[in-house]
Amino acid sequence: MDKVVERFLEYVKINTQSNEKVKTSPSSQGQWELARKLKSELEEIGLEDASLDENCYLMATLPSNTKDDVPVVGFIAHLDTSPSITGEGVKPQIVKNYDGGKIILNKEKNIILSPEVYPELKDYVGEDLIVTDGTTLLGADDKGGIAEIITAMEYLIKHDEIPHGKIRIAFTPDEEIGRGADLFDIEKFGANFAYTVDGGPIGVLQYENFNAAKAIVNITGLNIHPKEAKNKMKNSILIGKEFLSMLPAHETPSHTEGYEGFFHVISFGGEVEKTRLYFIIRDFGRKEFERKKKLMKEITNFLNIKYGEGTVKLSTEDQYYNMKEKILPVKIIVDIAEKAMKLSGIKPNIVPVRGGTDGARLSYKGLPTPNIFVGGHNYHGRFEYIPISSMKKTVELIVKISELIYEKRDELKKLFN
Numbered sequence: 001m002d003k004v005v006e007r008f009l010e011y012v013k014i015n016t017q018s019n020e021k022v023k024t025s026p027s028s029q030g031q032w033e034l035a036r037k038l039k040s041e042l043e044e045i046g047l048e049d050a051s052l053d054e055n056c057y058l059m060a061t062l063p064s065n066t067k068d069d070v071p072v073v074g075f076i077a078h079l080d081t082s083p084s085i086t087g088e089g090v091k092p093q094i095v096k097n098y099d100g101g102k103i104i105l106n107k108e109k110n111i112i113l114s115p116e117v118y119p120e121l122k123d124y125v126g127e128d129l130i131v132t133d134g135t136t137l138l139g140a141d142d143k144g145g146i147a148e149i150i151t152a153m154e155y156l157i158k159h160d161e162i163p164h165g166k167i168r169i170a171f172t173p174d175e176e177i178g179r180g181a182d183l184f185d186i187e188k189f190g191a192n193f194a195y196t197v198d199g200g201p202i203g204v205l206q207y208e209n210f211n212a213a214k215a216i217v218n219i220t221g222l223n224i225h226p227k228e229a230k231n232k233m234k235n236s237i238l239i240g241k242e243f244l245s246m247l248p249a250h251e252t253p254s255h256t257e258g259y260e261g262f263f264h265v266i267s268f269g270g271e272v273e274k275t276r277l278y279f280i281i282r283d284f285g286r287k288e289f290e291r292k293k294k295l296m297k298e299i300t301n302f303l304n305i306k307y308g309e310g311t312v313k314l315s316t317e318d319q320y321y322n323m324k325e326k327i328l329p330v331k332i333i334v335d336i337a338e339k340a341m342k343l344s345g346i347k348p349n350i351v352p353v354r355g356g357t358d359g360a361r362l363s364y365k366g367l368p369t370p371n372i373f374v375g376g377h378n379y380h381g382r383f384e385y386i387p388i389s390s391m392k393k394t395v396e397l398i399v400k401i402s403e404l405i406y407e408k409r410d411e412l413k414k415l416f417n
């Protein structure tokens with residue numbers, strides 16, 4: 001299974017940073033380059049029906065090796081890396097037998113990965129870590145996931161004694177800019193359920209995420225010379241401040257964690273006549289989420305009574321929903337992942353995602369898709385690293401999940417028919 005490392009080190013050489021400003025799919029040429037390379041690799045190791053569509057979605061099949069009827073599982077990872085830091089010229093370094101101390105990523109620029117700042121490093125004393133040179137991200141998110149899925153498929157091909165049903169794999173573009181699920185052809189994929197391999201440290205298993213909406217508040221004021229402004233001027237900046245002050249002061253990102261939701265004002269700008277506020281709203285509970293949107297509506301109504309109809313205009317738009325609603329009816333797919341972890345000696349860490357995943361969007365499109373770990377830490381930054389042992393464990397986990405799906409086929413068939 002050392003091939004997982006070899007593969008990963010190959011993939012990170014290709015810059016696949018996505019770009020929000022580009023409207024095409026994929027948003028960057030590097031993603032085509034990686035997808036084409038992967039396609040030939042999939043064919044080489046013996047997967048069937050490898051297809052790369054016009055939007056850069058790569059899919060392939062590992063056929064069933066049994067006569068039994070087994071529901072089809074999918075494994076999904078994404079091709080792109082985060083726009084937040086460059087993915088050009090990634091030069092991974094391997095720290096062998098980590099001693100628990102500071103890791104000098106870049107001597108010249110004095111960039112240090114320190115367990116004082118990242119205490120989880122201490123969990124990996126004695127292990128081999130793949131780190132950056134301090135100037136780029138690493139790209140374990142999600143090239144780690146790609147390397148792990150392919151290596152697991154290769155393992156299953158070489159170990160035909162492990163019975164499994166049909167397995168579909170997909171590598172998607174532009175996850176980091178929120179478009180990974182947009183052009184995903186669920187029908188063509190043809191899986192009954194799937195797992196995204198896109199989570200953080202070893203053990204992570206996720207099937208709950210935020211419900212999400214954005215909200216824009218536009219306030220129209222009335223300007224007039226201050227000397228004759230009494231009872232006439234309507235300062236939209238002050239009305240904006242009033243709007244903000246009516247939101248619950250403790251429901252912000254800096255006051256919440258775990259299952260707690262929030263209102264997050266991202267921008268607030270204006271002049272006397274025009275002010276605009278931009279918010280995101282997040283909550284795990286659908287009721288709480290709706291309550292948050294309703295509260296903003298009621299504040300808007302109140303201010304319009306106070307300052308005149310049409311002074312405040314609110315528009316909200318839902319972005320994605322908590323996949324839990326779609327996963328709970330088929331919870332066995334989470335239980336399978338959990339059991340597979342235990343059988344592979346991994347301690348499951350079931351945590352809610354304080355964000356969205358492609359799996360959440362796919363779940364609402366009809367493909368229930370929880371998320372499992374890739375094994376990396378500190379994604380989207382120069383301090384990103386991944387322990388080699390965790391990568392190997394993910395490979396083992398994917399194999400084990402495939403095996404358990406075969407074992408649980410009768411229970412699964414009742415749900416997916």
Ligand SMILES: [Zn+2]
Nearest residue numbers: 141142175198
């Ligand atoms: Zn990712």
